[in-house]
Amino acid sequence: MENWQTQKTYIKTFKDEDCAIYTEDLSVFYGGTIQKLFDVSLGFKKNTITALIGASGSGKSTFLRSLNRMNDRVARVDGKIMFHDLDVNQQKINVYELRKAIGMVFQKPNPFPKSIRENITYALKANGQQDKQKLDQIVEESLRAAALWDEVKDKLDKSALALSGGQQQRLCIARAIALKPEILLLDEPASALDPVSTAKLEDTLKQLRKKYTMVMVTHNMQQASRISEYTAFFHLGHALEYDTTTNIFTNPQGEITEKYIQGSFG
């Protein structure tokens, strides 16, 4: 694999107030000493989709999972994660509240083995929302936003496991946005889906851009170029290049980025 030191980094920066969330020198260590991520400073512009690309093991998922503190139990995360002028990478931060504001959708669809309705209402009820009418309203809104309503409105009380993989994944998105987050983190959301379901999912994500800031890890470069405005390229734990998606794919600055885009490795 290419040595990262052979390439200078080209990182686009935004004004802090334009970012929904940004990191300063974020490093991640596993088992105390094994460093997986090196001083990554990236900002994510409000109401855009940013794609994180890079080979397996490049640290893009590790980075993504640090943003909503999902790495808390498995790794040490150093550096700052600024969200609403607050460093949320601090011990005193209430991670449960943070995760409501920063939703996450995973690689493999993981609906709960409950009904479609309960998949969405479970977390709301746990947060104290008991009003039946309000819950019904949120269920409909979220499912509409995830472009799933028309397909499931007649079987809300059926098992979520009976849905297709693509529908399950959109249900997971609906479940995340039911909590009204500001940011959605997507960890290879389409990698387990067939092309038709993937296209539907991408349409859904494009629609959601109006209301949410999205950061998406993907292995699929066509997907990155189809739906994202900005793209960050990760290599061996370093963010090497970050720019508009158009620039990354048509005019990459770095040699390694270019090689990766062309498919010479990864």
Place this chain on the structure above:
Amino acid sequence: MNSKRNDRIATGVIYLLVGIVILLLVGIIGNILISGVPHLSWHFLTSASSSFEAGGGIRDQLFNSLYLLILTLLISLPIALGAAIYLAEYAKDNWVTQLIRTTIEILSSLPSIVVGLFGYLLFVVQFGLGFSIIAGALALTFFNLPILTSNIEEAIKGVPQTQREAGWALGLSNWKTIRGIVLPAALPGIITGIILSAGRVFGEAAALIYTAGQSGSTVDYSNWNMFSPTSFLNVMRPAETLAVHIWKVNTEGIIPDVTVVSAATSALLVIVVIIFNFGARALGNWLYNRLTAAKIK
């Protein structure tokens, strides 16, 4: 063509070995059922056992077995559930946890007669409980806890990690994730584990001989006062179970129809355990469907 021939030989040997196992199982269970079932009758199930004459039943032993089982589960289930949740969800992977796991494994292979004698010394003598249902239930709890704990732990561990992550990502606390998502998903496995361990408890004899005792005292099924010595619910009375009854009539029984009584009792025991096993599967499936609302039309 050599590999083809070897493959056929290997397959043949495997089939043969499986055949031997099945033959043995069918032989044993068939033998017990064939020699016992003809003697099972309503009269046998509903009359008290006799000490000297032929024609006694096993009403009290059957009730005692079920009562002991229920008490044992009432005591052991909460403890096992807590321990299993700790081991599956909270325990760090270090030497303490390894030590706990090893201890549980050793305990689960402890001979039941040892558990019985330990129970005798501790509960019957030391705590002064005497030969009683409660002493038997406590001894059975010792006997049951390791298996039940590892059964439940396996069921909880069987829930995919992605389910926990889904819960955390929705801002649910670790405990809420466990209680609301992991445990319901593991429930069918937990139920199966409980019922399978119940089968073991139900058929246990050695651990009870010196704890719950043998002498079937007079039991009055219309007396609901738990504290009355003759009440069927009294936990301080000695109680002989089905398995202990089989042991007793065969070692010191002086009734003329020993073979009939022990054959019929054995058959009943086997039938109840078989019902437990099939019941476990059916209940597990039913619960899973209920909980997941998996009604696919």
